[in-house]
Amino acid sequence: MAALAVVALLPAVIAVAQLGRIHPDEVFQALEPAYWRVHGYGVLAWEWRDGIRNWAVPGVLAAFLKLAGMLGITDPQGYRAVTAVPQLALHAWSLWAVYRFTARRTGVSGGWLAVLLVGLYGPVLVFAGRTLAESFSTSFLVVAMEALDRRERETRAGLLGGAALGLAVVTRYPSAICVLTALLYLLVARRWRMLAFTCLGGLVVAAGLGLLDHLTWGSPFHSFFTYVRFNVLSGEAAARFGSAAPGFYLLPLVTAVPGWAWVAVPLGLGAGRRGVSLPLTCAAVYLGVLLVTAHKEERFLYPALVLGVLAAAPVVANLLTTRVPPSARWGVTAMALVTGLVSARWFPPQDLRADQFRAIVASTRMGGATGLLIVNEGLWGSGGFFYLGQRIPWLTCDWPRDDAFQRGLRDRTFNRAVSFEDRALPELQAGGFRIEKRIGRETLLVRD
Structure with a gap:
């Protein structure tokens, strides 16, 4: 047994x-x-x-x-x-x-x-x-x-x-x-x-x-x-x-x-x-x-x-x-x-994106998160509020040109960002974000 x-x-x-x-x-x-x-x-x-x-x-x-x-x-x-x-x-x-x-x-x-x-x-x-x-x-x-x-x-x-x-x-x-x-x-x-x-x-x-x-x-x-x-x-x-x-x-x-x-x-x-x-x-x-x-x-x-x-x-x-x-x-x-x-x-063949979910959890676990921007992921690929664990605004986007990315960059409420395979990393850093840690293929960024 x-x-x-x-x-x-x-x-x-x-x-x-x-x-x-x-x-x-x-x-x-x-x-x-x-x-x-x-x-x-x-x-x-x-x-x-x-x-x-x-x-x-x-x-x-x-x-x-x-x-x-x-x-x-x-x-x-x-x-x-x-x-x-x-x-x-x-x-x-x-x-x-x-x-x-x-x-x-x-x-x-x-x-x-x-x-x-x-x-x-x-x-x-x-x-x-x-x-x-x-x-x-x-x-x-x-x-x-x-x-x-x-x-x-x-x-x-x-x-x-x-x-x-x-x-x-x-x-x-x-x-x-x-x-x-x-x-x-x-x-x-x-x-x-x-x-x-x-x-x-x-x-x-x-x-x-x-x-x-x-x-x-x-x-x-x-x-x-x-x-x-x-x-x-x-x-x-x-x-x-x-x-x-x-x-x-x-x-x-x-x-x-x-x-x-x-x-x-x-x-x-x-x-x-x-x-x-x-x-x-x-x-x-x-x-x-x-x-x-x-x-x-x-x-x-x-x-x-x-x-x-x-x-x-x-x-x-x-x-x-x-x-x-x-x-x-x-x-x-x-x-x-x-x-x-x-x-x-080989089964299942899809990418589990486990590192992304761990990065999302880490973004709020450190405390002080007021908003999250997830780069290179859509709504249904995200972890939802369940993995965010807080009632704070969050956005998903693919490219720096996307409206959601531009909104997150302008609004200082969004003080956490998760980037998959360093997508839009220079633009995020130019917007005041700094690299906090890397979790697999994900990069967790914060800004004051």
Whole structure:
């Protein structure tokens, strides 16, 4: 259990120590709405005006943000650590589910090996501590996969699996693909009792979502129906954010799936009497839907990657614990873990801009900040008020000629500046700023 706790803690430690963001949604669909809930000010993205999101995740994060305030934690990195606590607990729960899912097939030693294989998988280390919808939802899906795999106490397992599936959808609506797949899987397997109680558990969560939307948006399931209209029925998502051919996902798949999983997934297709596992089925169907969906982003692959690795873990664990000679077992296991770790190098492929977020935190941590100018970054790439931690004006711009830059230079209220890769550094210094420190590729400047 100690090993599980350590492995579960790693993504949270990485996210809090590193800061940055995989995608703007990490800030503006979770942390910033939570900050707005607690403090009454913040940047609300268009989704929170149109009602395309529900308040479940920001509501939970807001509760922990309030707790941080009660404890006197006002440093942005400090209260970011407090808001990581519920996600840390969820991730630990999902790793326990990985253990149970694998131990059921390979025994105790295989179960703990699977915890290492999945928990130290590169994309899991990167995503599982990040406040992205994909991160929350995938953890709930893993919990659901294990619960629905049980053959004992099916009433309890079905209720748990259904609730976890429901929460996977609440935290990310596209996970409904996996929910429908799971229900069809149980139907084909004729597991009637499990199916009935899975539906019941899911309906309880659905009722909670309906009530939440009624209280926050004025009508039950407002956010769900608005989301479906925008992303599925209208085609606006592809028109606004772009579309791509199925080949878009080829390179991320090749680089993100570890070598051992490429070997294990085909072997797992004929996993004895059990047949194709539920996680593998859900991963395949979900990936198929992604391929035909017009709007594509690399992060959308994360649920499929984790479910695929979950399906592969028992096969690999069985090979390592029963077929590899004891003399070579440690070396082969280490190689498998390394192949999983190195995939974090390419997935996600975007620049996390972690040094920029650390520089923003440092700009107010030193005290005396009355305004901040961020050079070479747009609004949605910034850390919002959450990482600023104070109600002071701040501007983003790309070039010295931009109006925001000129305004920040003229107005002495803006006495802090952060420049990416020394963009506009001579102009900032000519305007009275001096270099305070360098944080990675960022330069933090101050002026009296």
